[in-house]
Amino acid sequence: TYDPIVDTPTSKPWAYKRYLQGYVRPWIEAFEKILLELSNETWNGLFAPWIFLGVSMVDAATSAVVGGGTLYGMFQERVIGILRSSPYWSANVDSKFVFVIGGFAVQRGQDGYGQAAAISSPSSKLVTIAGYNGGWERGQRATNSKDGFLGILVEDVITLNAEGEDLTLTQMAMKQSDAASYDLGTYEAGPGYNLNGLNGVSITDAQVEAESLAMKSQAGGVATLDTFLYRARLGWTEQNFFTFSRNRYYWVSHAPTYLGGWAYPPWSALTMFNQFAT
Numbered sequence: 001t002y003d004p005i006v007d008t009p010t011s012k013p014w015a016y017k018r019y020l021q022g023y024v025r026p027w028i029e030a031f032e033k034i035l036l037e038l039s040n041e042t043w044n045g046l047f048a049p050w051i052f053l054g055v056s057m058v059d060a061a062t063s064a065v066v067g068g069g070t071l072y073g074m075f076q077e078r079v080i081g082i083l084r085s086s087p088y089w090s091a092n093v094d095s096k097f098v099f100v101i102g103g104f105a106v107q108r109g110q111d112g113y114g115q116a117a118a119i120s121s122p123s124s125k126l127v128t129i130a131g132y133n134g135g136w137e138r139g140q141r142a143t144n145s146k147d148g149f150l151g152i153l154v155e156d157v158i159t160l161n162a163e164g165e166d167l168t169l170t171q172m173a174m175k176q177s178d179a180a181s182y183d184l185g186t187y188e189a190g191p192g193y194n195l196n197g198l199n200g201v202s203i204t205d206a207q208v209e210a211e212s213l214a215m216k217s218q219a220g221g222v223a224t225l226d227t228f229l230y231r232a233r234l235g236w237t238e239q240n241f242f243t244f245s246r247n248r249y250y251w252v253s254h255a256p257t258y259l260g261g262w263a264y265p266p267w268s269a270l271t272m273f274n275q276f277a278t
Contacts, residue, residue, distance in 0.1 A: 001015070001024055001025055001026065002015035002016055002018065002019040002024060004019070028092075028093050028096055031096070032096065033096055033097075033098060034096055034097050034098070035097075035098045035100050035126070035238065036097060036098070036099055036100060037099075037100035037101070037102050037128075037187070038075070038076050038079060039102070040102065041102055041130075042072050042102060043069075043102075043104040043113050052067070052068060052069065052071045052072035052075070053068055053069075053104070053113060054067070054068070055067055055068070055071060056068075056071065057071060059074070066120075068113060068116060069104075069112065069113035069114060069115065069116030069117040069120075070116045070117070070119070070120045071120075072101075072113070072116075072117045072120075072121075073101065073116065073117035073118060073119060073120030073121035073124070074120045074121070076099065076101065076117065076121040076123075076124055077120060077121040077122070077123055077124075080099055080121070080123045080124075098125060098126055099121070099123050099124040099125065099126070100124060100126045100127075100128055100185075100187075101114050101117045101118050101121060101124045101126065101127045101128070101182070102114065102128060102187060103115070103117070103127045103128060103129045103167075104129065105129040105130055105131070105137075105163060105167075108163065108166040108167050108170055109170055110170055110173065110174055110179065112170070114127045114128075114129065115127070115170060115174060115180065118174070118180040118182045119174075119179055119180045122180070122181075124182065125181070125182050125183060126182060126183045126184075126185055126237065126238060127171075127182045127183070127184055127185070128184070128185040128186055128187040128238065128240075129167065129184075129186060129187070130186065130187065130188045130189065131160060131163075131164070131186040131188070131189035131227065131231065131239075132160075132188065132189060132190065132191070132192035132193075132242075133152060133156040133157065133160060133190065133191050133192055133215075133220070133223045133224060133227060134151065134152060134156045134191065134192040134215070135191070135192015135193045135194060136192065136193070136194045136195060136198050136199055136201055137192060138156065138159060138192060139199075140155075140156065140192070143210050143211070143214060144209075144210040144211075144213040144214045144217075145210075145214075148210070148214045149214065149217065149219040152191075152214060152215070152217075152219045152220055152223050153219050153222060153223055156192075156223055157223050157226050157227055157230075160227045161226075161227060161230045161231075164184075164227075164230060164231050164234055164236070165234065167184055168184065168234045168235065168236075171184055183235075183236070183237045183238075184231075184234075184235070184236045184237070185236055185237050185238035185239055185240070186231070186236070186238070186239045186240055187240055188240060188242035188243075189224075189227070189228070189239055189240060189241060189242065190224050190241045190242055190243075190253075190266055190270075191215035191216070191220045191223070191224060191266055192215070193211060193215065194207075194208075194211060215266070216264040216265065216266070217265060218265045220264075220265060220266050221264070221265025221266045221268060221269040222265075222269065223266075224241075224266040224269055224270060225266075225269035225270065225272070225273055228270060228273050228277075229273065229277060232273075232277060232278065241253065241266075241267070241270055252264075253266070253267040254267065
């Protein structure tokens with residue numbers, strides 16, 4: 001807590017920054033749980049050079065060459081150690097933090113990127129992946145048609161649920177062998193989308209509108225609820241929906257406020273999920 005009567009910007013620099021923003025209490029008191037992940041999609045070449053996939057280094061302690069998920073986990077564990085060495089860190093603070101590994105959904109075996117990171121960062125207890133229905137990650141483009149709705153309801157769901165099963169089996173095997181113990185979750189999930197230029201995709205305004213109508217439909221809502229429920233059944237814990245609002249090339253949860261601001265079916269379905277299924 002920052003008290004301007006007794007504290008100064010020098011004695012409590014970070015508390016002072018928070019105070020200037022109108023927050024007097026420390027974040028650790030404001031939230032029951034804080035999930036911390038370093039960076040975003042550290043396997044994604046779009047974010048180079050701030051990635052670990054395809055990067056290797058020599059471990060100064062062992063002279064071993066490490067890279068990929070193993071290097072990512074070691075870096076994360078190093079940062080966690082620095083945090084825990086702070087004089088402000090306490091048992092209460094530690095109990096509120098969940099350290100998160102950003103996994104790579106296409107690498108689902110025990111030697112996968114996120115799994116390797118979990119092994120080298122035993123303090124990290126949650127591995128998350130992106131779990132979209134359709135969209136560019138699935139190599140699919142939804143259409144506002146009978147076949148488009150069928151793909152959303154059936155093909156996308158089957159593919160995504162099978163992916164969840166693979167990741168869960170790997171998680172269980174690693175826990176049984178004492179290789180690593182972690183929960184599974186999604187850092188982004190919900191109806192997928194395509195973007196111009198991503199993975200060589202070229203999408204017209206008309207195709208954007210067709211995909212938008214399909215993904216915001218009741219079919220999109222049923223598919224979203226189905227996949228969230230199935231992952232919960234598999235024991236997955238944290239599941240995050242993407243996204244609240246973006247430009248027109250992204251799927252969104254609600255209509256613009258000037259058009260009423262109502263929730264689209266996928267968001268409404270997840271409201272039911274949060275109230276009755278968790």
